[in-house]
Every structure is written in C-alpha cells, then in structure tokens.
Amino acid sequence: MKITLRIWRQPDRDAAGAMATYEVDGISPDMSFLEMLDVLNEELALAGGDPVAFDHDCREGICGMCSLVINGLAHGPEALTTACQLYMRHFTDGQVIDVEPWRATPFPVLKDLVVDRGALDRIVAAGGYISAPTGAAPEAHSVPVPRKDAERAFDAAACIGCGACVAACPNGSASLFLGAKITHLGALPQGQPERDARALAMVEQHDAEGFGGCSQIGECTAVCPAGIPLDMISQLNHDVLAALPRGKDQRG
Amino acid sequence: MMAVTAARRRATGSSTALHGLMAVGGIIMVLFLVAHMYGNLKVFSGQAAFDGYSAYLRTILEPLLPYAGALWILRVILLLSVGAHILAAFVLWHRARAATGGRGGYRYLSTANRRGVQRSYASFTMRWGGITIALFVIYHLLHLTVNVIAPGGASESPYTRMVNGFSIWWVVLSYAVALAALGLHLRHGIFSALASLGANTSTTTRRRYNQAAVLVTAVLLIGFLVPPLCILAGWVGP
Amino acid sequence: MNGYYAGGDPLVDTKDPGGPLTERWDKRRFEAKLVNPANRRKRTVIIIGTGLAGGSAAATLGEAGYQLKVFCYQDSARRAHSIAAQGGINAAKDYRNDGDSVQRLFYDTVKGGDYRSRESNVYRLAQVSAAIIDQAVAQGVPFAREYGGLLDTRSFGGVQVSRTFYARGQTGQQLLLGAYQALERQVAAGTVELNTRHEMLELIVIDGKARGVVVRDMVTGAFETHLADAVVLASGGYGNAYHLSTNAMGCNVSATWRAHRKGAYFANPCYTQIHPTCIPVSGEHQSKLTLMSESLRNDGRIWVPAVAGDTRDPALIPEAERDYYLERTYPAFGNLVPRDVASRAAKQQCDAGRGVGPGGLGVYLDFKDAIKRLGRETIEEKYGNLFDMYAKITDEDPYSTPMRIYPAIHYTMGGLWVDYDLESTVPGLFVIGEANFSDHGANRLGASALMQGLADGYFVLPGTIGDYLATNPLPAGIDATHPAVLEAEAAVRERTARLLAVNGSRTVDSFHRELGSILWEYCGMERNEEGLTKAIGLIRELREAFWADVKVTGVNEELNQSLERAGRVADFFELAELMCIDALHRRESCGAHFRTESRTPEGEALRIDEEYSHVAAWEFAGDGAPPILHREHLGFEHIKVQARSYK
Structure with missing residues (x-):
C-alpha cells in the first residue's frame, strides 16, 4: 500500500505548528497504524530528517499512551480501538490520512503529536481514590459486594485514561474520564465514605484544569476505546448535585 | 481541610452544577410549553372559550391572590428559569470555547469526519438554536402578549389577535421556523437535561429518555403548529 | 571459561534472619530499626518506576511519612507496563477450602521456579500474599465476584488449587490503578513528588552508598541530579533486549544496568520466560508481540501439519494428517504442559519445517473440537474478548479457522541481585518487582508476577528500608556539588x-x-x-x-x-x-x-x-x-x- 500522510509538526510547546505531507510506500495491511509511522520515521531518520514524535508504549491497547487524531477522529475510524490496535487494512491504497494530536487547551502539545495529559492525573490526585493506608485493610471478605455493583465498577474502571474523550468532545470536556472514576469508586461499598467529597473535589479540579462542561453529545463514548458509556457522566452529575447541598465534607 | 471549603465553593459554580441549573430551567420551560400548547388548542373551542381561558389565567387563586397574581408568580418563575438557562448557557459556551481554543468541534484541520462519529444534528444546533428561540420569544411576546407588533391588526381579544396574526402567511412561516429550532433544541435538550440531572442511569434509560425527548418534542410541535395552520387555512376564523 | 568471565568469592550474606521458616519475616521486622515518625519526613527516598512495585512502594512509604521522589518515563504513572497483565494474582487465601495454604503457595512457587529460588524469600512472598488482596479490595479494585458478593477465584497455570484472583482479563490494569490512585493521593498530600517523562540514566554512589540518580527530562532534555537517603529501582524487566517481546515499547534495562555498572550485581540474567501463546510475527515491520492468555490452552488443541511444508488451508487438512504433538508427547498433561515445555515444543516443530503462517513461525491452536463439544456460545463467553483481540490483529476469525500462535519473550526472572531486605550489593540501593531476581527462580508461575510486585511494594520494602534509613541518613553537607x-x-x-x-x-x-x-x-x-x-x-x-x-x-x-x-x-x-x-x-x-x-x-x-x-x-x-x-x-x-x- 501507498499512503499519503498529512501530519501535524510542531517543534516544541511554544513553537507554531503546521501540517506536513509525507508519502510512505510499501505499507502492509497487517501493519498497525503505529508500525506504519515507525516505517515513516525510519525513512525520515535515514534521510536526515526529524522523525515524528508520537506517544505510544504498550501497543496492545491498555496503557492509554497513544493519542492520535486520525482523519479527525480520536484513535481513528475503528470503534473500541486505540490507535495502536488500528491496522492499515482499514485504509485503502493511495489514501490521504490526516494525523493530528489530541487538541484541548488543558492538553498542550509538547512536540508534534505528543501532548501533556498531566491534567488527568491531577484530577485523580484531587480525589480519585479510596483512602486505604497499606496495612489498614480489613479482610477482603468482610464486605461482600453485590456482583452487579462489582461489574458496574469494573465497567467504569476499564477506562485507560487516554483522553480520547477530551479530544473528541466539542466542548473539550473530560467528563467521561471523570464520570468513569466517580462511577467506579462510587459503585463499591468501600467508596461510600468519601463519595461526596470525591465528586466535589474531582469536579472542581476538572474545571480548574480548564476542561469544558458536558452537553451530552456523546462523541466521547463513540471514540472511547474502553467502551465507557455516557450514563457514567450522568452518574457524575448525580453524585455532584447530590453532594452539593449536603453539609460538611467527610474528608475534612 | 481548607481546600475542602474551596472545593465546595467552586463546585457550586462547576460546569456540572451549571448544567444542572440549565436543566432545571429548561424543564420548567418545557412544562410551560405544555401548558401553553394546551391553551393554544382552546382556539378550536371558539372565541369565548379562548378569551375566557385567558381571563381565567388572571383570576387563578383569587381572592387569595390579587388579579393576575398567580400569573405573575408563574411569569417570575419562568423569567428566572429563562435567565438561569441563558446565563448558564453563556458561561458554559465560554468555557467550552476556552477549552477548545475557540473552535469547539472544528478544532482539527482534517476536514474528514467534521460531523463526528454519531452526534445528532440537534446537538449541533443547541447554541444558535437557543439564540434563535430567544429572539423569536421576544418577537412573540411583542406580538401576542404586549400587543406592540400587530400584524393583521391589534385587538383586546387574545383570540382575535391570534387569528389576525396567523392569517398572514409569513407570520405562520416565522412561527414554523422558530418551532423547527425549538424542536431541535428540545430533541437534544430534554434528554440532555435529564442526563445533566443524573437520571441517565443505563443504556436502556438513555434509549427511553431519547424516545421520550422525541415524543415530547413531536407532541409540542404538532400541538403548536396545528392552530396556526388551521387559521391560515381558514378553518378557524373570526 | 574461555575468558568470558572470572570467578569471584561466593555470596554468603543474604541477611536471611534464620530460625524457623515461618517466623523469619516477623523476626526480621522486629529486628529492623525504625525511623521515628517525626523524623520520617526528613528522609527522602527515590523510586524509579511506577508499576505495581514502584507505585505501591511510593504510596506506602508516602503514607508512612517519608518524602518520595518518584520518576517514570511514561507521561503518567498509570501507564507502567504492569497494566497489561491479564490473568490474575495469586494469594494463599484458601477461600475455596481446596487445600491451599501459605505452605502450598510457597511449595508451588519454589517447584515452579525449578528449585532456583531462595526459600526464605519465597516463603515470605506466600505469607504476605493474602494481605495484598485485602489491600486491593480496600482500594476499590473491582475483582470478579460471585453472586453472593464474595470474591471469585480460578485455577491458573496448571496449579491444583484455585487461588488466582482476577478482574476479567485486566487484573494488572486494575491492581495498577489501585496503586496509582494511592500514589496520586500521596502526591496531593505532598509526600510524593512525581516526575513523569523522566528517565534515569545514572546512579549516584557516594562513599559506597546509593545516594541519588541522574535523570533526563524527556521533554526538555535537561539533565537533573536528585539526591536522597536511599534509591529504589522498580524499573521492570529486560525482555525488550530481544526487540520483540510482550513488553511495552519503552520497557528498558537502563536503570538496573546503570546500577549494575555502579556495583550492583546482576543475578541470573539468562532466566527469561517465553510465553507459548502469543500472536505470531506478521512481518519485518513488527514492533511488538501480543500475548493471548494462557487460559486458551484449557480448551484449544495445538497442532501442526504432520508433513513439513504443508501449506494447505487448515480446514483442508484431514485429522489423519495433523500432528497434535503436545497430546502425543505429553499424554498426561497434553496441551496444558508448562509454558517452557509448550514453547520449546512449538519451536521444535517450526524448526522441523512444520510451522504455519508467515515464515513458518506458528502453530495452530484449534477450537473446533471445543466448539463442537461445548457450543460456540460457551466458547464466546469464556474467550470472547481474546478472540476479538485476535481477530482485530490478524483479521482472521478464530471461530472458523484455527488461531496461529508462537512463543514470545514475556517476563525476565533475572534482575539485580538483592538480599532478604531487597537491598542490592550497593548499600542503600533497593530493587523491587521484576527488576530484582528475587522470588521466581528459573521460571515464574502464572499470576505470580503481580503478587511479587505488590508484595515487594506494599509490604516487604516498607518493612526493610526503614532499617537502612534509620542508620544511614544522607550525611549533612552533601549536595549537587559533591x-x-x-x-x-x-x-x-x-x-x-x-x-x-x-x-x-x-x-x-x-x-x-x-x-x-x-x-x-x-x-x-x-x-x-x-x-x-x-x-x-x-x-x-x-x-x-x-x-x-x-x-x-x-x-x-x-x-x-x-x-x-x-x-x-x-x-x-x-x-x-x-x-x-x-x-x-x-x-x-x-x-x-x-x-x-x-x-x-x-x-x-x-x-x-x-x-x-x-x-x-x-x-x-x-x-x-x-x-x-x-x-x-x-x-x-x-x-x-x-x-x-x-x-
């Protein structure tokens, strides 16, 4: 296959960027999208050029590091698939493919296709946990968890933290990411004591980072490689609105 | 410890809370629209019934409340809802623009997939649709409530005002256009409001709420369109 | 040996506390000196890596009151490759009442490691295993549960008891997120300074003790030196030496290798585990290999064409012309022989020219009989997500055509040598998780990597490092100008x-x-x-x-x-x-x-x-x-x- 790539190039955080066009030949349909970029980078390096910087690590769809907007879609055209698990067989010979970084004000571009997603970590640090000092944990079977709740918690906890939801959201909101964590921890009995405080602290951090609000458009769930459903944003809304009028914060 | 108070204070103004506020305002307006549509349909019962209903609205809970007291209470609630809805919308719009470099859903240079993966057309029209509706409401109030603009002739009788107005094709057309904007706004807005308030609890609920949004929207559109069309057609007249 | 290496003194001091096996860990913890809680915030520990071991250690030490400087090369602590572990985590809980015990987990681990691990360390691992599950549950790790609300377990890797706890096929992810969240909590509390996109490039040894690291800020290229009372390496294994492995692309040996060059002994580097069920290489462009869970061998049958060079569509090869070589050679265990045996057997078949797929580097893993016996629905329920993943990568439907699998490098048992305290031969340099050589001997059992990483991070290191910190603080006056x-x-x-x-x-x-x-x-x-x-x-x-x-x-x-x-x-x-x-x-x-x-x-x-x-x-x-x-x-x-x- 022969592919024409139009890729966002930006030397560093403060520099201006632009799309650059590259041709790659000899692409096998069995290559992953990132392997195709590897081929391009090998060619660029040998030709004395600057290889395209892009984030990737596990290349099996679980670490959440890869972050490419391919033809305007976060992680590309395949549903429930990260860019690293996207294969070239889903493209056609001669196709022009646009590759851009996640775009959102809280995700500044560091270089080319690499962005800083530290904002998501800070949202977790604000309250996305259950306080359980090591050694203080009670026997695991002391609190049974209804299977339904455990499954719901898992469905939410499957979020890989890639930030595709933000990249796809017309409002630049991280509500799906936020909703997934609030749903995960809020579905479990262990998560109840801090439930209100968690919701408030996390939503406050989310807004402080500069993410937009959710207007229930649903593009986030459409691109989410982990299949986090839209109702988890509603869970977030529920928990925040329920916590707002309640008295003192439990984490005080 | 201190951060907690700060978090709470800011959480009150969070996008989530504002969406909740917008949702409450929106739902109150939808309820008003249902009542308004019901009143409009009285036009088929003739002038006496229609004007009588209009007068009745001003005498609800008399003498407990003064003349038009209940109506004014409702008007104030409605005005607050509208105000909160619009205020929240503008703040959120501003935040969304700030989060996306001012370009929203169009921030990628690629022209492929500009319409996203699955988003509905209605979801594209919320903000401009909302403005369209707001402008229409002002025109509508000037026309039929305060009787300032009077296409077809002013009158003390609400029934006559309505019939005079909707006998003119372009009045009906403008009304229909506004209703189209309203339809799109409600189609996404009713579902969105419920979800913003935390009621979208599963995939099934989401489907139900979307169906409900379509149904309520359809009922309102039909309910609002039928009287003017009938007037224009001459089936309801002076 | 032909000048390839030189003989040295035997290593005799492993700081093994001695005494009865069951009491050694208690004994060690009692004998260890403690740092006064008020003084802990004056002690700084550097941790390299935020996987299960590093993340859990940082969270635990931070909670205890120490100051931590944590580094990872990824853009977030949550992305360490522990996240990719699928199968589960072993623990001697004996919830099934099936005869499991600390003693049996200890025995299975030593035997599984082919008697090349240290008894004291492995016994301690088995002892603390149960507490890991308690800890993870308290953090909200959504383990699989029964309808009664209790934890589900399964048998894994051919052991006879059901001691593996799991969270669908993403146990590593869920455990890591638990540790990561606990870590982020400490970041917010101010005890942990987390530096993402930072790579350790050198160990700083002062007067024979590990006192700091040189890291590179991977965004700006700036070299930074960081000093501390002690340094902990939790930087994972070195499987990527083979280029193609199931490791993440960024996994590397640099942190441990740099420490090795500064005096830390490297133990058993040749112990590298090869996993038999990975998706074969599809071409020269291949950048990594994807693991398919070992559980597939419970129902899939492994075979190759009986005649070398048979390139027919597998569906056209009649039963008589297929060689179910594992069932033939190992009738007692059949397709469930241990990882190393299954891997070698596959290689031997391919070397003999009977391999299938591109380059002849693959064998069939066939579910036809299982689908016939159990029905497609059951197979879908059990392995649906794996089949989907396989189809996504290969564009072949494993329900209708046999999967192709081939062994790949998966885990490295070798690593920096550590004593019972997990301290390397450089005083003040501790090594935990896959980065050390400690517990798995010459082979690791399935679902034991997660156990070891978390045991080291949550319990063992926090129990031993205090002794060092109490007696070996960074001398005053040492700064970046040393x-x-x-x-x-x-x-x-x-x-x-x-x-x-x-x-x-x-x-x-x-x-x-x-x-x-x-x-x-x-x-x-x-x-x-x-x-x-x-x-x-x-x-x-x-x-x-x-x-x-x-x-x-x-x-x-x-x-x-x-x-x-x-x-x-x-x-x-x-x-x-x-x-x-x-x-x-x-x-x-x-x-x-x-x-x-x-x-x-x-x-x-x-x-x-x-x-x-x-x-x-x-x-x-x-x-x-x-x-x-x-x-x-x-x-x-x-x-x-x-x-x-x-x-």
Missing part, C-alpha cells in the same frame, strides 16, 4: 554527546532488531555452548558497529525519541552479552533456561543440582573486562528437591 554527583552527571552528558555524535547510517531500531534476532536465535528457547559463544561474538561486533554507525537524529535539548531509544539499546547490548555469558556458565537445563547439552535420554530438561544449585550474581568489572561471577548457594531445607516431569 564530586560524585558532578562525575555522574558528566558521564551522562558525555555518553549522550557520544550517541549524538556518531551520525552514522543505520537507525537505532535496525540495530535493536538485529540484536533481538541474535538473542532470540542463540539465547532464546534453546541454548548451547556453540550458539552462545557465537552470539557473544556477534553481539560484540554489532555493538561496535552501533557505536560507529548509529544514526541518532536531533539534539539533546528537545523531546527526542530517537535519543531515548539509542541510550536504551546501547545498554541492551551490554546486558545481552551478560545474558549469553550467564547462559553459557549454566551448563544445565532449569526452568526457562534450556541447554541442549543437558537433557534426559527422552530429551527433556535435565537439572544438575550438584553443580548449579546457586544464584549466579555477576559483578561488573569494567568495560571490556570479563564479568566476575559470585555464586550464592541455594539450600533447600523445607522442600524436597525433585525432577520436573510432565510425561
């Missing part, structure tokens, strides 16, 4: 400049690929003297070529992925040579290490306990000098040493 610090930083600058200056004609990846193929060929599933000596020669040549002809693009002062990779590959070269030397020295077959010279008459692995019941701990003797071998004798007082047999 000569050892300046020297370490200068060394990093010099090396970086050298890499950039070569400006040759081959990319880093092409060298890495070639190194990987040498290791895979000669130090992979089967090793022998001839191959290993050849490999050492090839590696040395290639390393020279690398330093003469590598092309590293760009400059240091930028986000430069080419430079990052170059530094890692340069370290892999040095490690690769040591792996081969270690494999060469160990003229026995044990666990994952199979020497073709050491076989039973039936061709199975033959251990030689009289000569090799030891840990091989290698001391770095300088560039170009043969490494020095220190043997730590392994004695077994509580377990009867037996030969493994799966016939």
Whole structure:
C-alpha cells in the first residue's frame, strides 16, 4: 500500500505548528497504524530528517499512551480501538490520512503529536481514590459486594485514561474520564465514605484544569476505546448535585 | 481541610452544577410549553372559550391572590428559569470555547469526519438554536402578549389577535421556523437535561429518555403548529 | 571459561534472619530499626518506576511519612507496563477450602521456579500474599465476584488449587490503578513528588552508598541530579533486549544496568520466560508481540501439519494428517504442559519445517473440537474478548479457522541481585518487582508476577528500608556539588554527546532488531555452548558497529525519541552479552533456561543440582573486562528437591 500522510509538526510547546505531507510506500495491511509511522520515521531518520514524535508504549491497547487524531477522529475510524490496535487494512491504497494530536487547551502539545495529559492525573490526585493506608485493610471478605455493583465498577474502571474523550468532545470536556472514576469508586461499598467529597473535589479540579462542561453529545463514548458509556457522566452529575447541598465534607 | 471549603465553593459554580441549573430551567420551560400548547388548542373551542381561558389565567387563586397574581408568580418563575438557562448557557459556551481554543468541534484541520462519529444534528444546533428561540420569544411576546407588533391588526381579544396574526402567511412561516429550532433544541435538550440531572442511569434509560425527548418534542410541535395552520387555512376564523 | 568471565568469592550474606521458616519475616521486622515518625519526613527516598512495585512502594512509604521522589518515563504513572497483565494474582487465601495454604503457595512457587529460588524469600512472598488482596479490595479494585458478593477465584497455570484472583482479563490494569490512585493521593498530600517523562540514566554512589540518580527530562532534555537517603529501582524487566517481546515499547534495562555498572550485581540474567501463546510475527515491520492468555490452552488443541511444508488451508487438512504433538508427547498433561515445555515444543516443530503462517513461525491452536463439544456460545463467553483481540490483529476469525500462535519473550526472572531486605550489593540501593531476581527462580508461575510486585511494594520494602534509613541518613553537607554527583552527571552528558555524535547510517531500531534476532536465535528457547559463544561474538561486533554507525537524529535539548531509544539499546547490548555469558556458565537445563547439552535420554530438561544449585550474581568489572561471577548457594531445607516431569 501507498499512503499519503498529512501530519501535524510542531517543534516544541511554544513553537507554531503546521501540517506536513509525507508519502510512505510499501505499507502492509497487517501493519498497525503505529508500525506504519515507525516505517515513516525510519525513512525520515535515514534521510536526515526529524522523525515524528508520537506517544505510544504498550501497543496492545491498555496503557492509554497513544493519542492520535486520525482523519479527525480520536484513535481513528475503528470503534473500541486505540490507535495502536488500528491496522492499515482499514485504509485503502493511495489514501490521504490526516494525523493530528489530541487538541484541548488543558492538553498542550509538547512536540508534534505528543501532548501533556498531566491534567488527568491531577484530577485523580484531587480525589480519585479510596483512602486505604497499606496495612489498614480489613479482610477482603468482610464486605461482600453485590456482583452487579462489582461489574458496574469494573465497567467504569476499564477506562485507560487516554483522553480520547477530551479530544473528541466539542466542548473539550473530560467528563467521561471523570464520570468513569466517580462511577467506579462510587459503585463499591468501600467508596461510600468519601463519595461526596470525591465528586466535589474531582469536579472542581476538572474545571480548574480548564476542561469544558458536558452537553451530552456523546462523541466521547463513540471514540472511547474502553467502551465507557455516557450514563457514567450522568452518574457524575448525580453524585455532584447530590453532594452539593449536603453539609460538611467527610474528608475534612 | 481548607481546600475542602474551596472545593465546595467552586463546585457550586462547576460546569456540572451549571448544567444542572440549565436543566432545571429548561424543564420548567418545557412544562410551560405544555401548558401553553394546551391553551393554544382552546382556539378550536371558539372565541369565548379562548378569551375566557385567558381571563381565567388572571383570576387563578383569587381572592387569595390579587388579579393576575398567580400569573405573575408563574411569569417570575419562568423569567428566572429563562435567565438561569441563558446565563448558564453563556458561561458554559465560554468555557467550552476556552477549552477548545475557540473552535469547539472544528478544532482539527482534517476536514474528514467534521460531523463526528454519531452526534445528532440537534446537538449541533443547541447554541444558535437557543439564540434563535430567544429572539423569536421576544418577537412573540411583542406580538401576542404586549400587543406592540400587530400584524393583521391589534385587538383586546387574545383570540382575535391570534387569528389576525396567523392569517398572514409569513407570520405562520416565522412561527414554523422558530418551532423547527425549538424542536431541535428540545430533541437534544430534554434528554440532555435529564442526563445533566443524573437520571441517565443505563443504556436502556438513555434509549427511553431519547424516545421520550422525541415524543415530547413531536407532541409540542404538532400541538403548536396545528392552530396556526388551521387559521391560515381558514378553518378557524373570526 | 574461555575468558568470558572470572570467578569471584561466593555470596554468603543474604541477611536471611534464620530460625524457623515461618517466623523469619516477623523476626526480621522486629529486628529492623525504625525511623521515628517525626523524623520520617526528613528522609527522602527515590523510586524509579511506577508499576505495581514502584507505585505501591511510593504510596506506602508516602503514607508512612517519608518524602518520595518518584520518576517514570511514561507521561503518567498509570501507564507502567504492569497494566497489561491479564490473568490474575495469586494469594494463599484458601477461600475455596481446596487445600491451599501459605505452605502450598510457597511449595508451588519454589517447584515452579525449578528449585532456583531462595526459600526464605519465597516463603515470605506466600505469607504476605493474602494481605495484598485485602489491600486491593480496600482500594476499590473491582475483582470478579460471585453472586453472593464474595470474591471469585480460578485455577491458573496448571496449579491444583484455585487461588488466582482476577478482574476479567485486566487484573494488572486494575491492581495498577489501585496503586496509582494511592500514589496520586500521596502526591496531593505532598509526600510524593512525581516526575513523569523522566528517565534515569545514572546512579549516584557516594562513599559506597546509593545516594541519588541522574535523570533526563524527556521533554526538555535537561539533565537533573536528585539526591536522597536511599534509591529504589522498580524499573521492570529486560525482555525488550530481544526487540520483540510482550513488553511495552519503552520497557528498558537502563536503570538496573546503570546500577549494575555502579556495583550492583546482576543475578541470573539468562532466566527469561517465553510465553507459548502469543500472536505470531506478521512481518519485518513488527514492533511488538501480543500475548493471548494462557487460559486458551484449557480448551484449544495445538497442532501442526504432520508433513513439513504443508501449506494447505487448515480446514483442508484431514485429522489423519495433523500432528497434535503436545497430546502425543505429553499424554498426561497434553496441551496444558508448562509454558517452557509448550514453547520449546512449538519451536521444535517450526524448526522441523512444520510451522504455519508467515515464515513458518506458528502453530495452530484449534477450537473446533471445543466448539463442537461445548457450543460456540460457551466458547464466546469464556474467550470472547481474546478472540476479538485476535481477530482485530490478524483479521482472521478464530471461530472458523484455527488461531496461529508462537512463543514470545514475556517476563525476565533475572534482575539485580538483592538480599532478604531487597537491598542490592550497593548499600542503600533497593530493587523491587521484576527488576530484582528475587522470588521466581528459573521460571515464574502464572499470576505470580503481580503478587511479587505488590508484595515487594506494599509490604516487604516498607518493612526493610526503614532499617537502612534509620542508620544511614544522607550525611549533612552533601549536595549537587559533591564530586560524585558532578562525575555522574558528566558521564551522562558525555555518553549522550557520544550517541549524538556518531551520525552514522543505520537507525537505532535496525540495530535493536538485529540484536533481538541474535538473542532470540542463540539465547532464546534453546541454548548451547556453540550458539552462545557465537552470539557473544556477534553481539560484540554489532555493538561496535552501533557505536560507529548509529544514526541518532536531533539534539539533546528537545523531546527526542530517537535519543531515548539509542541510550536504551546501547545498554541492551551490554546486558545481552551478560545474558549469553550467564547462559553459557549454566551448563544445565532449569526452568526457562534450556541447554541442549543437558537433557534426559527422552530429551527433556535435565537439572544438575550438584553443580548449579546457586544464584549466579555477576559483578561488573569494567568495560571490556570479563564479568566476575559470585555464586550464592541455594539450600533447600523445607522442600524436597525433585525432577520436573510432565510425561
């Protein structure tokens, strides 16, 4: 296959960027999208050029590091698939493919296709946990968890933290990411004591980072490689609105 | 410890809370629209019934409340809802623009997939649709409530005002256009409001709420369109 | 040994507390000196890596009141490769009442490691295993549960008890998120300073003690020196020396290798685990290999065409012309033989020309009979997500055509040598998780990696490091101007400049690929003297070529992925040579290490306990000098040493 790539190039955080066009030949349909970029980078390096910087690590769809907007879609055209698990067989010979970084004000571009997603970590640090000092944990079977709740918690906890939801959201909101964590921890009995405080602290951090609000458009769930459903944003809304009028914060 | 108070204070103004506020305002307006549509349909019962209903609205809970007291209470609630809805919308719009470099859903240079993966057309029209509706409401109030603009002739009788107005094709057309904007706004807005308030609890609920949004929207559109069309057609007249 | 290595003194002090096995951990913890809670915030610990081991250690030490400086090369602590572990985590909870116990987990682990691990360490691992589950549940890790609300367990990797806890096929992810969230909580509390996109490039040793690291800010290229009272390496394994492995692309040996060069012994580097069920290579472009859960072998049948060179569609090959070679050779265990046996058998079939798929590097894993027996629905329920993943990658439907699988490097049992306290031979340098050599011996059991990483991080290290911190604080007056610090930083600058200056004609990846193929060929599933000596020669040549002809693009002062990779590959070269030397020295077959010279008459692995019941701990003797071998004798007082047999 022969592919024409139009890729966002930006030397560093403060520099201006632009799309650059590259041709790659000899692409096998069995290559992953990132392997195709590897081929391009090998060619660029040998030709004395600057290889395209892009984030990737596990290349099996679980670490959440890869972050490419391919033809305007976060992680590309395949549903429930990260860019690293996207294969070239889903493209056609001669196709022009646009590759851009996640775009959102809280995700500044560091270089080319690499962005800083530290904002998501800070949202977790604000309250996305259950306080359980090591050694203080009670026997695991002391609190049974209804299977339904455990499954719901898992469905939410499957979020890989890639930030595709933000990249796809017309409002630049991280509500799906936020909703997934609030749903995960809020579905479990262990998560109840801090439930209100968690919701408030996390939503406050989310807004402080500069993410937009959710207007229930649903593009986030459409691109989410982990299949986090839209109702988890509603869970977030529920928990925040329920916590707002309640008295003192439990984490005080 | 201190951060907690700060978090709470800011959480009150969070996008989530504002969406909740917008949702409450929106739902109150939808309820008003249902009542308004019901009143409009009285036009088929003739002038006496229609004007009588209009007068009745001003005498609800008399003498407990003064003349038009209940109506004014409702008007104030409605005005607050509208105000909160619009205020929240503008703040959120501003935040969304700030989060996306001012370009929203169009921030990628690629022209492929500009319409996203699955988003509905209605979801594209919320903000401009909302403005369209707001402008229409002002025109509508000037026309039929305060009787300032009077296409077809002013009158003390609400029934006559309505019939005079909707006998003119372009009045009906403008009304229909506004209703189209309203339809799109409600189609996404009713579902969105419920979800913003935390009621979208599963995939099934989401489907139900979307169906409900379509149904309520359809009922309102039909309910609002039928009287003017009938007037224009001459089936309801002076 | 032909000048490949030199003999050194045996390692005798492992700080084993001694006494009854069951009481050693209590004894050690009681004897350890403690740091007064008020003084803990004055003690700083550096942790490299935020996987299960590093993340859990940082969270725990932060909670205890120490100051932590934590570094990871990824953009978030949550992305460490622990996240990719699928199967589960073992724990001796005996919730099934099926005869499990600490003693049995200990026994299974030592036996599974083919009697090449330390009894005291493994026993402690089994002891703390149960508390890991408690800890994870308290953090909100959504383990699979029964309808009654209690935790579900399954049997894993051929053990006879059901002690593996799991969270669908994403146990590693869920456990890591638990540790990551606890870590982020400490970040917010101010005890942990988390530096993402930072890579450790040198260890700082002052007066014989590990006191800091030199790291590179991977965004700006700035070199930073950080000092602390102690340094903990939790930087994972070195499987990527083989280029193709199931590791993440960024996994590397640099942190541990740099420490090795500064005096930390490297133990058993040749113990590398090869996982039999991975998706085969599809071409030259391949950048990594994807693991398919071992559980597939419970229902899938492995076969190859009976005649070499048979390239027919598998559906057209009649039963009589198929060779179900595992069932044929190992009738008792069949398709469920241990990982190393299954891997070697697959290689032997492919070497004999009976392999299938591109390059003949694959064997069939067929579910036709299972679908016939159990129905497609049952198979879908059990393996649906794996089948989907397979289809996504290969574009083949495993319901209608057999899967193709091939072994791949998966885990490295070797690592920096540590004593009972998890302290390396450099005082103040602790090594935890896959980065150390500690608990798995010559082979790791399924679902034990997560257990070990978390045991080290949540319980063992926090129980031992206090003793060091209490007695060995960083002396006052040592700061970034200390000569050892300046020297370490200068060394990093010099090396970086050298890499950039070569400006040759081959990319880093092409060298890495070639190194990987040498290791895979000669130090992979089967090793022998001839191959290993050849490999050492090839590696040395290639390393020279690398330093003469590598092309590293760009400059240091930028986000430069080419430079990052170059530094890692340069370290892999040095490690690769040591792996081969270690494999060469160990003229026995044990666990994952199979020497073709050491076989039973039936061709199975033959251990030689009289000569090799030891840990091989290698001391770095300088560039170009043969490494020095220190043997730590392994004695077994509580377990009867037996030969493994799966016939």
